[in-house]
Amino acid sequence: MAPQLKAFKRENGKWGLRNHVLILPLHSALASTARAIADTSNGAVGISHDWSGEVDSDLARIVFTLSGFASNPNNYAVVFLTIGNSQEDEIITTAQALGLIRFSTISLSEVGSMEKMASEALTAANTYCAEAQAMQRVDAPMSAIVLGLECGGSDALSGITANPALGVASDRLVELGATSVLGETTEILGAEHLLAARAIDPEVGKRIVAMVARYESSINYEGIDIRGAQPSRGNIEGGLSTLEEKSLGAAKKAGNAPLTGALEFGEKPAAPGLYFMDTPGHDIEQLAGFGAGHINVVVFTSGRGTPTGSAIMPTIKVSTNTPMYKSIPDLIDLDAGTIADGIETLAQVGERIFNEILDVANGRLTKAERGGHHEFALSRMYKTIVR
Amino acid sequence: MSIQGFSHGNRGVGIRNHQLILPSVVCSTHVARRIALTVDGVTFAHQHGCGIIGEDVAGIDNFFIDLADHPNVNSVLIVGLGCETIQGQELAAKLLARNESTKYQIIQESGGVEGTVAGGVESAQELSAQFVPAHSEVPTLRVGIDIARDISFTDELVNVLQESGFETVISNSDSSSAQSFSHLAREKCHLIISFPDSMQPASGFPLIPVINVAGRSPLHQAIRADFDSDEESLLATVVDLIRLVAAGTQTVAEKNKSGEIRAPRSVRSV
Numbered sequence: 001m002a003p004q005l006k007a008f009k010r011e012n013g014k015w016g017l018r019n020h021v022l023i024l025p026l027h028s029a030l031a032s033t034a035r036a037i038a039d040t041s042n043g044a045v046g047i048s049h050d051w052s053g054e055v056d057s058d059l060a061r062i063v064f065t066l067s068g069f070a071s072n073p074n075n076y077a078v079v080f081l082t083i084g085n086s087q088e089d090e091i092i093t094t095a096q097a098l099g100l101i102r103f104s105t106i107s108l109s110e111v112g113s114m115e116k117m118a119s120e121a122l123t124a125a126n127t128y129c130a131e132a133q134a135m136q137r138v139d140a141p142m143s144a145i146v147l148g149l150e151c152g153g154s155d156a157l158s159g160i161t162a163n164p165a166l167g168v169a170s171d172r173l174v175e176l177g178a179t180s181v182l183g184e185t186t187e188i189l190g191a192e193h194l195l196a197a198r199a200i201d202p203e204v205g206k207r208i209v210a211m212v213a214r215y216e217s218s219i220n221y222e223g224i225d226i227r228g229a230q231p232s233r234g235n236i237e238g239g240l241s242t243l244e245e246k247s248l249g250a251a252k253k254a255g256n257a258p259l260t261g262a263l264e265f266g267e268k269p270a271a272p273g274l275y276f277m278d279t280p281g282h283d284i285e286q287l288a289g290f291g292a293g294h295i296n297v298v299v300f301t302s303g304r305g306t307p308t309g310s311a312i313m314p315t316i317k318v319s320t321n322t323p324m325y326k327s328i329p330d331l332i333d334l335d336a337g338t339i340a341d342g343i344e345t346l347a348q349v350g351e352r353i354f355n356e357i358l359d360v361a362n363g364r365l366t367k368a369e370r371g372g373h374h375e376f377a378l379s380r381m382y383k384t385i386v387r
Numbered sequence: 388m389s390i391q392g393f394s395h396g397n398r399g400v401g402i403r404n405h406q407l408i409l410p411s412v413v414c415s416t417h418v419a420r421r422i423a424l425t426v427d428g429v430t431f432a433h434q435h436g437c438g439i440i441g442e443d444v445a446g447i448d449n450f451f452i453d454l455a456d457h458p459n460v461n462s463v464l465i466v467g468l469g470c471e472t473i474q475g476q477e478l479a480a481k482l483l484a485r486n487e488s489t490k491y492q493i494i495q496e497s498g499g500v501e502g503t504v505a506g507g508v509e510s511a512q513e514l515s516a517q518f519v520p521a522h523s524e525v526p527t528l529r530v531g532i533d534i535a536r537d538i539s540f541t542d543e544l545v546n547v548l549q550e551s552g553f554e555t556v557i558s559n560s561d562s563s564s565a566q567s568f569s570h571l572a573r574e575k576c577h578l579i580i581s582f583p584d585s586m587q588p589a590s591g592f593p594l595i596p597v598i599n600v601a602g603r604s605p606l607h608q609a610i611r612a613d614f615d616s617d618e619e620s621l622l623a624t625v626v627d628l629i630r631l632v633a634a635g636t637q638t639v640a641e642k643n644k645s646g647e648i649r650a651p652r653s654v655r656s657v
Contacts, residue, residue, distance in 0.1 A: 028565060028647040029590035031432070035420075036644070048432040050647045052563035052587065083588045084606065108588055109605070113612035114643040153470040186438075186657050219657060224441045226657060232437070234470025282438030282656035284413045304470035306414050307500050328499035371500050373417050377434030381655050 002176070003358050006137035007144045012099050014073035015144030017296045017361045019135055020045050020312050021128040022078045023121060024070055026088040028052045030081040033114055037079075037121050038374075043133070044079070044125040045311040047376040053087050058380045061265065063087065065378060067094035068266045068292025070103070074312045076132040077102035079124050081117060084109035098268070099294075102128065137363065143272045145178040145361055148295040148313070149253040151187065152283040154231070155238025155303025157320040159249020161349070162301035162336035166318065167255030168350025169299070169357060170274070174257040179272045181263065181295055182254040185215040186230060186281030190244035191251040195276060199259045207262040211278045218381065230281075238303045253301065265379060266292030283308055284377040287315070297361055299353065305331050308375055309368025314360045317367065318353060333367050390528055390633045392458075392577075393520035397486050399458035400525045402577045402633045405429045405594055406511060407463045409455060411478050412436030412471035418500055419466040422492075422507040426515070428464070431593045431648045437471040438656040448473055448481075450650050453573040455482050455489070459594050462488035462514035466507055469495030488518040528633060529554045531571030531579040531595075533564045536602055538582050543622055551626045560584075565649035568592040578632055580625070589613040591640030593648060596632050598625075599640060615639055 008016040023046035025034040031048035038046030047069075051062055070078045070091070078100060082088040084107045092105060104124040111117050149170060151158060170180040182188070188195060192212040196205035219226045230243040240246050260273030266289045269275050277293060279286040283300070287310045290298060298313050300306070303320040305328045319325035322337030334356055338344040344352075360366055392400040406428040410419035413434045423430035435447045451473070455463045463482055467475020479491040490510040497503040530553045534541065545555050556574045558567040562584045571579050572595055579597045583589060585604030591597045600621055601607040601614035611617070615638050616628060632638055640646060 027588065028563075028649070029588050029645050031647050032644045035432075048647060050434065050565065050649050052565050052590075052649075054563055083586075085586060108613075109609040113610055114639075114645060115612070153468075218655060219440070224654065226440070230657065232470070232472060233474070237470070280438060280656040282413075282434075284434060285438070285656050304468075305495050305499075306468060306470075307418060307494060308414055324495075328495060328502075330499040330501055331494075371417075375413055375417055376432075377413055377656075379656065380652070383653050 005140045005142060005144060005358065006362055007140035008135060009138055009140070010073050011101055014099055015140050016073040018074040018312065018314060019076040019132045020074055021125050021132055022070065022075050022312060023081065023125060024066065024078050025081040026066065026091055027083050033118050034081055037118055037125060041122055041125045042129045044129055045374055047311050047374055049376055049378050051378055053085055055087065057382045059087065061381060062378055063091050063094060064266050065288055065292045067091045067098055068294065069288060070095040071098035071100040072291050072294050072296070072312050073099065074296050076135065077128040079103070079121050080105045081121060082107045142173070142176040142178045145173060145297060146269065146295045147173055147178060147180045147357065148290040148298040149180060149182045150184065150283065150286060150298055151250050151253060151301040152306055152308070153302045153304030154235050154240060154246055154249065155320055156240055157337065157340055158301060158303050159252055161339040162318045162320040163249055163252040165336045165339065165346055165349035166253045166299050166301055166353055168347060169354040170253065171255035171257050172354050173357065174274050177272050179269050179275065180254070181269060181275045181277050181290065181293065183277045183279040183286045183290060184250060184281045185212060185278050186226070187250035188212065188247050189216065189226065191247040195251060195259060204259060204261055208276055211262055215278065234304055263293060265289045268294045280379055282377065284375045285379040287313070288376055289379060297357060299357065307331050307368065307371065307373050309371065309373030311374035311376065314366045315368045316356055316360055330367060330371065390525040390630065391522055392525040393461065394523035395458055395461055395520055396488065398456055398460055399575065400523050401459035402525060403459040403596065404461050404520055405459050406515060407455060407460050407594065408511065409451060409463055409465050411451065411465050411467040411473045411475040414468040414471065415466045415494055418494060418503050421504050422464065422466065422511060425508050426511040428511060429593050433648055433650055435650050436473040439472055440657055441654045443652055443654050444472060446651050446653065448478065451478060452481055454594065456485055457572060457594050458575055458577060461520055462518050464507055464511045464514065465491040466503065467491060467493045469493045488514055490514055525577065525633070527552070527554050529556060529576045530629065531574060531576030532557045533560060533567035533571065533579055533581040535560045535562060535564050535567065535584040535587065536582055540622060544625065547622060547625060553629070563587060564590055565647070568597070569649050569651070578629065589640055591643070591646035593646065596638045597640045598628060598632060598638055613639055
């Protein structure tokens with residue numbers, strides 16, 4: 001029997017697994033106001049970032065990230081906070097082109113002060129919240145699920161327990177017609193040939209290898225060898241020896257399905273299937289890229305544990321080892337350490353992760369959602385300031 | 388005429404008595420915010436502390452050390468995750484070498500989020516109880532001047548401030564004032580006078596009162612309520628305004644809790 005899925009259908013045919021009202025500041029000076037509005041609203045979410053409208057080499061990447069994040073189908077509506085400049089207009093029109101349907105723009109120069117902005121944005125947000133809460137989920141196809149695969153704080157068990165178990169769940173979803181996206185270019189360095197070999201055509205494989213090479217040279221031009229900087233200190237303490245060992249384990253999140261395509265940072269997958277997205281390993285920058293790429297649910301495996309969540313995407317945390325699961329119970333949704341302890345098989349844990357993804361897709365809140373974790377970070381390629 | 392402030396040990400005498408709840412990594416910013424809201428501390432969101440390489444590791448570490456060592460800071464609680472590049476305990480050890488009013492709380496060692504919030508609140512309250520600052524005269528008030536647009540009276544302004552016994556530090560920025568604020572914070576300025584770019588709004592900085600001066604641009608005129616002063620009246624009133632703010636009157640940016648920090652980064656995240 002096919003699994004049951006109910007989701008929020010958008011007017012443009014896209015599917016949301018959540019029905020968020022997002023307060024999105026388009027200037028860093030408005031970020032604390034955005035969070036305060038979200039806190040006092042009837043259920044809206046808000047994010048912070050440190051971009052002040054700078055027009056520099058990273059502008060296109062930032063416009064793409066913020067407009068993609070705004071247009072994610074998990075958003076019922078967006079309240080943009082702006083100061084009133086052309087970069088902001090570009091973000092909003094790009095978001096509309098990417099599928100954003102309902103939004104209000106509260107412009108600081110029109111309302112006259114931050115105080116008035118806060119009260120007007122709160123009114124707009126609460127109106128949307130009432131509409132969003134009245135909306136019903138309807139029967140949805142499995143293709144409504146766009147899953148993001150992430151790992152952070154990896155340890156020696158990551159590649160043996162949680163990651164391959166997530167691969168089992170990912171394979172099953174892809175087989176049922178869903179989309180699954182593997183991120184973190186840092187964490188496939190040294191394993192890219194294995195992914196490329198699974199590509200549906202040689203061009204996709206070449207793109208993945210080229211993306212990894214491009215990534216490595218973007219670090220190397222600074223005179224730094226990424227293969228010496230990874231694995232991180234936390235990874236080494238967790239028992240990982242080399243970047244290649246970390247990568248071989250990290251790639252297991254993507255199971256064994258054929259690889260349909262390679263996506264740029266924040267790019268939307270065009271059709272169901274398994275994809276790779278070029279993102280940093282930095283967990284929060286990666287989550288922002290996933291949100292921009294219209295991923296609507298994330299599974300995050302961890303050996304060390306993290307509170308991380310997203311304002312708009314439910315993020316399911318899976319521990320690689322049982323002691324960590326037991327030590328920080330309010331951060332982790334599922335334990336895959338049972339595989340190492342011989343209590344469960346890989347297939348059994350894969351089944352549990354699959355069921356959890358479906359339950360969460362149908363509306364069950366993750367621990368990060370219940371805790372209100374809305375971390376956000378903009379991914380930049382270039383220098384900010386050096387003094 | 389003396390300015391009364393708060394004696395903050397090795398950090399100097401400040402004009403604010405802020406407790407800094409410092410997340411050592413982006414992953415702990417939300418937990419830090421929960422603690423800060425409970426204890427009325429100051430915190431900020433940032434996206435650093437992990438996935439950083441090369442000179443950024445020391446760069447971010449030193450930036451946090453400088454913020455924690457600012458004279459407006461009474462005490463510091465570091466909130467870390469546990470597996471990040473900028474390790475909370477190590478940062479705490481560096482801060483403790485200069486200021487004993489420092490504690491840390493690590494999420495992965497505190498039983499998770501709720502345990503970290505509970506432990507962090509307790510530690511922050513202990514710090515506040517233990518380090519009650521004596522009122523003390525500010526030896527020399529350091530005033531940062533952020534110039535992000537063309538100002539015709541910079542020399543006159545500096546003269547007026549220096550004649551009143553204030554030290555001045557000028558920072559020129561290309562467009563956004565956030566970069567200047569980080570620089571002026573590291574220069575240990577007690578307060579900042581900001582002339583934002585004509586296309587930029589008034590903004591603030593978490594630890595430092597910022598006096599925003601409006602220009603004649605349509606944006607600044609439209610949001611005059613977010614500014615503390617304007618170019619026409621500044622020179623005649625700036626000394627009184629500084630004395631008021633130094634004595635505790637909140638600037639508009641402080642009331643609005645406006646402004647995010649901008650940390651220096653040389654290399655992309657990995």
